[in-house]
Structures are given as structure tokens and as C-alpha cells.
Amino acid sequence: MNKLILLLPKPILKNYVLAHFSELTVEDFFEIADKVKFSKYYFEKNDKLNSSSDVLSYMLDIDPYSYDWFDKNAFSAECIDKLAALDVVIPADIDKYPILLTNDKILESVIKAEPNIVKKLSENQITDKVISILENSAYIPDYNDIIKSPLFLNSEKLLKRAIEKTPELILKIEKLSDTLVSTALKKGFIPEKNHFYTIPQFKNYDELLKTAFANDPSVIVFFSGDKLSTSVIQDARERGFIATEEDLMENPSLCNIDCIMEDAIRNNPKLIVFLSKNVSISENLIIETLKKYEITKEDLENHPSLATTCLMNYLPEFKLYSSTLTDEEKKATLISYLKKDQTSIPKDLPFFNYKFGGKFDTKKLPELLNYLTLSLNQNDINVQQSYLQMLDKVIDGIVDIRYKKNKPSFLYPDLVSLNDALIELFKNVSITNDFELISKFADELSSFVEKTIDKEEIKKEIENFYAAYVNNQSVNFHISSEFYNKILNQHKNMFMSIEKQKILKEIENKMKLTPKKMNVILNGRKLQKMRVLIANNEFEQLGVTKEQFNFEIKNIKNIILNNKDIKKSGSQITMEQLDYLVDNFVKNGALDENTVIELLGIKNSEVIKYIVNKFEQIKIKLANNVMLSNEESFISTLDRSKLGGVNCSNYLIFDNDRYIDNLSELLLKLDDDTLDKILSNKHLLKEITCLLPLIDLIEELDVQTFINILSTYDRIRDKIFQNLDIRENVDYKDLILKNIDNLIQLGNAYNSVDSIHLIALGQEVVSKIGEENSSRYLEFYLKMLNKQKGFIPPISIYDQEQNYFLESGIYSDPERLLIGKIIKEGSCVDLFGGVSGTKTYEDVLLENSGDVILIRDKDKKLISRIFIFRRGNVVQLVASIYKKHSIDLYKKIADQIIQQSISNNDNIDYVFVNTASIQSRNENFVEIDDSRFVTKFPHADLNSAAILLSSKNKVSGNNGIELNLKFDEIPKVSYMKPRKKILLQPTESDIMRIKALNIVMENDLVEKERMSRDFEPIYIESYEKVICGEDWYIAIKKDGSYEQVVLQSKDPRTYEEIEQVKGLLNLSDDNSKSL
């Protein structure tokens, strides 16, 4: 601007400037700004000024609202901050100046004033503060708001408003809450079935499910657990619900409902593949459905649980998939394949598949078979002889093992014991002067060596030693040890010889006779049989007619008559004489030499033999026609004992069938872990594979032992060979055979379970379950220890009639683990009893609604068991079908249970025994038929009928038979388990068991290892007193201090007992040591 204009008086200058406002520059403006006051309205006319941030900044100081006349380009950050600081109220039509909203303060003030402005904001502009402002306003977000910014989803308040206005918005909300759901429903939202698929969270809301179900019964597919009640199911079905394939896949628990499955299968037979083992549908429906739909292998592969259902009874072609396939059947299948080709078993054998209970990856099978295959010809005599030698070495090795095992129990196991006995004898003799004692001792030693050393010889030796003893008051061990060794060695030889004979006797009965020997024996029997057949004229059984037989006789007569050698010998034989011979032959079925001599009067022995043989040949010729029955063909132990022993002529030492049998059994016992261990030794296996045909002939070398050897063979081999001087070109196989005893013992030792685990279970239990399974049983036992209460009152009965002790409720008794083994080995109610049986095992031992009564004889030996199950107000007793009991015994049990129910105000109203468990029916007891006696209880070979033993009504005098069985009623009372009696004179195994359990139950791994390392046996005689409770013991030392071990227990009575005992014995905590 011209400087002269600036000198004009203010009013003139103002007029000038205002007239020329549009021409002003920013420079001009600031030159005159302090002289002339400009109204904000003018800035609209000048683009230079209204786009200048400097000018805007200046004007804001004068009039904050002047911003409205400026261009958006004028709004620098500084101007915006200034505007914000001035608390200017920005109007809602902020469109013109969106940049202002980049300032949080302005933004917040705009939104406070006009919340709807939020619709114009970008996602980034919507902040937590904005959300907070909106929450405090009346703003109702809509769908677009929600999808624009995730922050809306964090505001339950805003979401609730949105849903109140538009309930369907619930479908767009990721994070639901009870409030939002109930708001939507109140506002009329009706969920549909497909919503539950697209928004899985919906399934978590009962209200949504109920509302949806009310409109559409097929929503039942999303119900589970308690929601899937009988009334709900009935309601759904009444409104036409039939499950589809998608429904069953979505909710597998529908597959456990009888009526649902029946409807589904009737509607679509293909759905039979969803059948579960818990479902019971009619046989007719199954048969009808299978006519309409053919189950394929793929169906079983895709629905492996089908293999556990009753459907398998109708699918014999898929037998190999069935979970009820026994080990014998599996073995038979394997044998049939291996007999065709030893190197190959189909990899897809179902029972090897994990899905159908298999235990290892079948891809590894061909490799394993490759190393276990033996291609030997059992008809080759060299093979037989080589195996006979091998067998001999195996027997020797095993006899060695037996000797070592039994040695500690021998009367004189070693030199020291013999020497001690001798010294004791001499002391007694010198005191009593009774020399008869020496004679008796000599007799004893002679018996010790099975009289193979004469008593007098022994007596003489002892007398010599006694003489030396009298002089020196001692026995020279160096001299006497020669005598001792003689005795001990002879004893050893006798022991081993006897054991070897025992083993050979056992083997004899297990081995197959050679075909040749078999023929000889059977032919001999046929000839014997033919004597009778001929004598009885039973020509049909001889395979000929009477005429044919007579023709044979006639032939023989002619041959004899015309024989030149007989004529030359001078023996005169007439036809009449031959007829006499024939008569005799036919009468007796045979002809002997004496009869020939008598009837023919000849003495030429060759002629006599010739004639006898000729008649015998008739029988031999007809022998093939004669059949022997099974009984007649049976080769008994006695027959075998007459054959002359185990040798290649009598028996198949290498028997291909036995080898395949053993191989099959071995394969069935393998699991992944063991298979991997075996394959890690594959390059060495050929050294011992040769033993496979000899497995299971002798107890010590059974299949499990062989598996133990295979899986640790590298370690065993190294151990055996480390002490041997191995030369080059040595035959390792031969070396191993010479060390069979080590092979077996090391195999078992290296696969053995830690002794602490065995002690924790107790020797009795381990001997029945097998050491190899003991770890799994121990794990299960620890779960049993957690059970403190049950819904079944414990009973305790002494049955005088049979001298039985019956007891239930002692949950910590390790003998309970044997409920599957006591009566019948291989019972399915066991830890490894198969799916159903294992479930029953768990129900009985772990669940509150199950228990078992253990029955012991007068020697406290466990002999039987009775399961008890409670369902609602019903208790059912179930014994094994192999060991049933009398109704009287069951009645005693039932009465005790009902008495306890009454005295505890429990709701057990009825006690039944299943009819499968009774020896015989008794008309004094009512029998009830109700399928729930099967369906409501676990698998235990139950009938649908049960006998009512005792009821509350009867006990209270009401003899009416009206029953009100409520299997689903909730039990009112749970009963604490009874405590085992405190033992004032426990055995060492009682104490050791607690000590071992204490280690096993320790949770701190470092501490557990330390305790294990320090684990020592307890010798009771080294303590003053030991007292043992159910889960604790106190061992008082002779110096007054004491050790205490208490298992982790949830039972307060444990500590009460301990304190009581300590109080009685005056034991203070200062003297204690907890282990």
C-alpha cells in the first residue's frame, strides 16, 4: 500500500480501505490493522486475506467467530488450536470446516452440541472420548455407526440404545452380553436357526435358544446337557422335529437319544451311521433300515463309534471293525493272513487302526514283519534238529533262572548257611552228647540231595569234621567247603534235573506230534479198532461188504496155500486148517502166533510169522476205510508220556503254526512306543528272531517277555557281551543262546516297573494285574483315593453260613482294582476291558453312584465281588454271571442298605438284585421287569428283570407292591467312607505301602525325586512300636523319637486319628520326623 494512504486520518483511511478491501494484500492488512477495525464480513471479499492463517489468527483474537468468514485453507494448526482454546461454539454445519474436527476439543464440543455430527466423522475421528460423549447424550447409533468404528462395540450403553431401536442390530454385534440379548428379545427380536450357525455365541444364551426354539423346534440342535430334557425333546418331536444329517453333526449328543435317532433314521436311513452305543433302537428298525441303506467301509471310517454299537451284530462283513471283537478273533484273523504270507498283513486291518482301538501306526507293520519273518521248512530234518538244540539251550537257561529264583528258599542256599548249620549241630552234640543228631543231620543232607549221596558217606564226613571240631572248637572252612560244595552242587544238579524234566513234560503236552508219529499212533488205533469191528462183523465200518471181506479172506487163503516157500519148508497146511485160522481171525479180529502153532501144528517160525502177517495185511489194506472219532484220535498226556520224550521223531520242535500263532499274539500286544523301541533295534533282531517259534512253551519265555527282550535288545546285548571275550567271526546267535538266562532276566528287568510303584499297590495286586500294567493301575488307584463320599451306604456283613466277610465303602482298598480279575481272567469290567467294561469299572470305583462289595473267605482272601449301583431311589446289586450268590445273602445286604437309608433320612426306597446274578428264583420275592434296569445302568451283562429284595415300605410294615421307581431322582444323602481299622501290629508291607504312596502322591517333582532316592525298606524290629492307619503311620524308634508319614488326605478324620494316637502314646511334635 502507498505510504501516503497510511497517513490519511483514520475515518478517511477506513473508508478507503473498505472501498478497496478486495485489493488488499496480507501485508497491507497488517499495515493498517491497528488503525482500522475490520468487520469479519468483509473478509469474504478478499481471497488473499481470507485464506491467510496469519490474518485468521489475528482476527480470532479480535472476534473468535470471525473464523466463519475465512476459507478452510486459512485454518492452520495454530489457528485451530487458538479456536479451540477460545471455547468457540462451532455450529453443526461443520461441513465447511471439517478440518476443525481434527482438534479433539473442538470435536468434543461439536459433538456435545450436536451428537449427530458423528455420522460425518471418519473412523479415526471417533475416539473413546467421542463415544463417552455420545453415551452421555441421547444419541442412538445405527448400523452404519457400528460398522464404522469398533469403539461403538465397546459401549454397551450405546449398543443397548441401538438395539432398543433396532433389535436386529444384535446380529451385528460381536461381543454379546446378557443385557444386550435381553434388550433385543424384549424389543421383539426373534432369533432364527441360521443365526446360531453364523453367530456361534448365540448358543451361549438360554433366552435366545428358548425364544428361537419356541418358533422353530429344529433349534433343539443347539441344546445340550440339562437343556436337552425329556420334555424339550418331546415338545420338539410333537412339533415335527426330525433331525437331519447337519443336525446330528452339529450336535452329537442328539445321537444318544433313542427317539431322535429313530425318527431321523426312519426319515433318512443313511443317518443310521450316526448311531451311538448309548442308543437302544428296535431290532426291526435296524433290519428295515439296513435293507434300505448299505453301510460301507467309508461309513465306518468316518464314523468309527459305529463299531461300538449293537449295529455290528447285523454287519458280519464288518466284524473286524467291531469293538467287541475278542483277542482270540483278532488273533485268528492275523493267523489266517500270516499263513498265506508271513511277510504281509493288510495295513488296513481295522483292529490295528487307531480309530477302532488299534495301538500303533500300521505303516510300521511291514518293516517290523520284515525283521520277524522266519522262512523255514518244518519238514526239513536239519531245521528240526537245530531247533531241538536251541530248545535244549533255552531249557537250560530257564532252569538256571529257576535255580537262582528259588535259591533263597532252599534249606541251605549257600556255603555259609551249611557251615552255620554244621557249627550249630556240633554245639548241640557237644552239649547233649547225643550223636544221633549227627545221623539225623546226615539223613537230612542226604534228602537234600535227593539221596544221590549215600547217608553213610555224608555221616562219615560229618563225623570227621566233628572230631576236628572237638580239638579246635571250630571247623576249618577251607577243608569243609569242599564237602559243602559237593552237597550244594549235587543239590543244584538234582534241582535242575528235576526242573528240566518238569519243563520237558510241560512242553510235551504243548507240542504237535510229527505227522509221521501221528500216523503211527492213529494207525495203531485203527488196527486195534478193526479187531473189534471184525469180531462184530461190522463190515460197513470197515468200508467193505461182507462178500468183499470174504473175498479178501479167500485171497489170503489161496496165497498161503500156494506159497512155494511154505511148501519147500515141509509145512503141510490144508484148506480145512486155514478155515480154522480164518474162524479164529474173524472171531478175535486178529491172529497171533500161538494160535497158528496150535491150529496148524507147525513149528517153522518163519512160516508162522508169514501166515500171521498175511492175515494182518487184510486189516492194513482196509485201515484207510476206518474212521476214528475225535475221542479215539485224542492223544492224551499219558499217550505222550509213552512216546520216549521230546525229540525230532516225536514232536515238531519247529512248528510253523506255533511260530505264526506267537507272531500274531506278539503283534496284538504291541503299542506305538514299544514298536518304536523294537524298530530301533532292527539291525540286531535277526539274532533273536529264531526264538519266536519257541515262545510260550515255557512259562518264563512268554510273549510279553519276548517283547521286553526285543524292545531293549541293544542294551541287553551290550550287557551280555561286555563281560565276554568276543573274537572275530563269532556267532552272536550262538552266544545269545548260551546266555538265555541273562537274556530273559535282563529283558524283564529293563522293562520292569519301579519297585516303589509296585510296593504302593502291594504284591497281591501286582501279581494279578501283571507288572507291565501296574503303572496304569497305580494312576487309576490315585483317583480312587480322592473319593471320600458316595451315595451308597457302606455295608459290612459276616455270612456265617459260608464264612464270608462282605464289605463295601473302603474306597482306598487296592484290592478293589481286581474286581475284573477275581472271578474270571479277561473280564471286560477292568481298566483294559474295552470301552463299556472300562466305563463300568470307573463307575464302580470312582463315581458316587457306584460301589463294590468285596467278598473274602475265612482266610481273608478275596474271592468274589458284587457291584452296587444307585440310580435315584433305586439300588441294584449285580454279581458276576460266573459267581452268583443266594438270594438270602443279597437280602442281608439289601436290608442293611435300607436300614441306613431310613436312619439317615435318605431317599433310597428300593434295593434290587438283577436276575442275572441269582442262583435260583424264590417265589417269596417279587420280580419286576423294566428295561431301565439295563438302560439306566452301565454295562454289566444285565437282564431287564430284577428281584425286589427290600424296600422302605416293607420295612415300615407296608407290604403293598406298588412301586414308585424314580431312577432320575437326586440322592438326598452322601455317605462318608468308613475308615479302615488302625493296625497296632502292622506288617512291613502295610508300612511300606504308605511310604511308597507318599512318594507317588508328592506333587513337587524335585521333592518327589529326592524322596524316591532316599526310599529305604523298613524293618519293624528296629522300631519300638509301629502303628498304621488307613493313610498314615507312626514308627517310634527305640530312642523315643518317631517317624510319621501322612498321605495327602482330604479326610479330617486322618488327623484326628493321628492326634488321638499321639496323645495316647505321649508323643510330642518335637520328637517327630516327617518323611
Add this chain to the structure above:
Amino acid sequence: MKSIGVVNLYNGKYGTILTKENEIVDFEFKDISFGQKINIGDIVEFRIDQKFPDIKLARNINPISSDEIYK
């Protein structure tokens, strides 16, 4: 009962320990308490688990320093 010995054979999978009493005791890797790395010559404490008259196994094996032997 706790014993002490020296590892005299070990191939990473199994081995033997020579005890203070000059007995040979067998062990395998899984018998080492926490799978620690041990070498031939290491001193270890362990428990003897007797399995047959003449087979002894070492369990709960823990390597120790020579100072700890004298504690």
C-alpha cells in the same frame, strides 16, 4: 536307599554306574531325574532297585559335585 557312584559307561541311551561298593548298576536315560546331561566320569547319587538276585537298576539319578559327597 541312596547310593553314590561314577558313571562308567553311557551312550546317551543307557549305561552303567560303578558304585562306591564297586558294584555295577544299570541305568537308562529315563532313570535320570530330570533328564540332565551326564557324561562318563560324572558322580551321581541314585537309588538301587534290585530286580533279580544279580540285576540292579539305578533310579532317580542325580548328578552331584564331588563336594556334595562329603556332606
